[in-house]
Amino acid sequence: MILRIGRTGPEVAQVQEFLGIPADGVFGTQTYEAVIRWQRSNGLNADGIVGPRTWEAMDLVSTDDSEKSYVTSNGLTINKNYMPGHEYCQGPVKPEWVFLHHTAGWNNPFRTINNWAKDNRGRIATEFVLGGQSIKGNDDKYDGVVVQAFPQGNWGYHLGKNGSFEMHKKSVGMR
Numbered sequence: 001m002i003l004r005i006g007r008t009g010p011e012v013a014q015v016q017e018f019l020g021i022p023a024d025g026v027f028g029t030q031t032y033e034a035v036i037r038w039q040r041s042n043g044l045n046a047d048g049i050v051g052p053r054t055w056e057a058m059d060l061v062s063t064d065d066s067e068k069s070y071v072t073s074n075g076l077t078i079n080k081n082y083m084p085g086h087e088y089c090q091g092p093v094k095p096e097w098v099f100l101h102h103t104a105g106w107n108n109p110f111r112t113i114n115n116w117a118k119d120n121r122g123r124i125a126t127e128f129v130l131g132g133q134s135i136k137g138n139d140d141k142y143d144g145v146v147v148q149a150f151p152q153g154n155w156g157y158h159l160g161k162n163g164s165f166e167m168h169k170k171s172v173g174m175r
Contacts, residue, residue, distance in 0.1 A: 002084055002117050003050035005032050015050055018058055051114050052081065078128070079147045081110050083117040088125050088150040089157075107134045109147040116149065116156075125149045125156030 003012055005027055013025040019034040032048040039046040042057055050058075069079045106112075109129035116125045127149055131142025150156065 003027055049118055052110060081113045081147050082150050087117050088123050089155050107132045107139060108142050109145055113147060113149045123156045
C-alpha cells in the first residue's frame, strides 16, 4: 500500500500515530511534512510518500489484509505492490490486443510500479512487471521477480501518446 496526500483510512492513522501527530486518518500537509522529516532523519528518499521502503523502515504492518504475494498453480511467485485505486482503471476490459513492451523502470519492478504511482501521467501501468538484470551488469537481485501492480481484472493505459484512446481501452500490456 502506498500512502500520499489525499489518502484516508486506518493506514494513514497508523502512520500518523507512529509519527506522533494527530491521527485523523487524513493524509494532508501536516502528515506529508512529518513523513518527509522522518524519512530524512532515517536516511530514506524524502518524498513524503509512504511506500514499501518507508513502511519497512517504520517497521509497521499495513492494515491492508491482502497477502504480499501468492503462488500460482504452476509454482510462480507473484509479489503484490498495488498502486492506489485512482492510478489504474477498474475492469473488466475485453482486450482485443496484447502489447509486449519495455518501460523506463530499469531492473527493479517495485521501483517501476512506485514510479507509476507517483507520476502525473494518469493511469499508466501494466498489471505485471517482470524484473531483470541491471544493464550495468552489477545487480541481478530482481532478475525473474514478478510483481503485480493492481488487482486482477483491472487495467492501466500503457501505450503512451499513440493517438488511439480506443487501443488503450481494448488492450492489455505486458512488460
